[in-house]
Amino acid sequence: MIGLPVPADGWVSLLFGPLQFGFLADPIPWWLPPLTVGCGLLLLGPPQFDGWLRANISAWRLVRPPAFRVACLGVLFVGASLIGWTTLGSARWQYAQYLLLVGRAVEGATVINLFVRVRELLSFLDQLGKGSSNGRATGTSGWRTAYVKVKTYITKRIPRILASAVVIGLSMVLFVILVVFQPEQPLLVRIVFVYTLLTFALSIIGTAWILKRLSAHLDPLSFVGVPLCVAGGELYNVPAAFDLFASRALGGPISGATPAVFSTVGWTVGAISALGLLWWSLRG
């Protein structure tokens, strides 16, 4: 039996090679992550600032319509973002990961929706217990109520499943088109291009779906801005400097896993903060 020469840094390096792995971490098109983050920030910032000015400066309230005030602040934010983004320099990826962290924290806060569900479940079980007596009066049984509940539960999830399926289907069609009509492009470029767009679309859909529980507490622009910031943070390239650090410290190219770490930490922080605030509110 002939043994294959395994490199010192393991099979990952043998299969992909460090340079190719680094290449895989780069999104295509390269401008999509900064553009997504920029759009997300533009949607998040002006409404918050407008609210603060409206509450504190009476003259600002005279400027109407409100959409015009937000548009004016949007122009100022474009200028400010240009300066801020330039100043961030090599720390841009860290800022992108910070946005991902905060975005996931907002998602994590929706964990207290569990208490709403528990309330609904107790109410439902109560209804089910009284089902026979109520059923005789209203013509509906407890099992009928249960059927309606389950049906509603499934029906509510159909749009997300459908949207995800459409995105995955379109990505596959796009990949086939690229393979057939763009044979001059390297295969890896085509894969990364499709993967970047797929991640972007699925991230937007997933985050917006979770945030709809908070839609009553987010202004419409923030409701769009948070998913964009999260998607941008997920897409944003982790620079080679961090990759080198990670490789030396942990013995492998793990930069691709960094967004996952930030996601988990952010979600946990958001969930713990929300649960703590809920406990404090109920106790007070």
Next chain:
Amino acid sequence: MDLTAVTPTLLAGLVFAVGAIVGLVGTLVLSGTELSLPLVSAFGLVSSAGVVSVLLLWPGVRRVFVAGILVVLVLSPVVVFLRAVHGFVREVTDLYR
């Protein structure tokens, strides 16, 4: 025109100046007589000229200005998080009371 001479700072200065002029004209048109024309004009012109001067001429003040922008960029997402979580928690608290 040498496009390499257009730095982000210069671009930001142009955006600020154009934004100030558009905002000024738009405010006057949309708000009608409710705002004092001389006051708003003076405020708009002085602020746009001041901002562009600070951006382009005074590095020391520019650093403070940039620090302020960075603070806003960092705090905006946190404010969104706090507002959303506070509202959601209050909703659930009301449910259990």
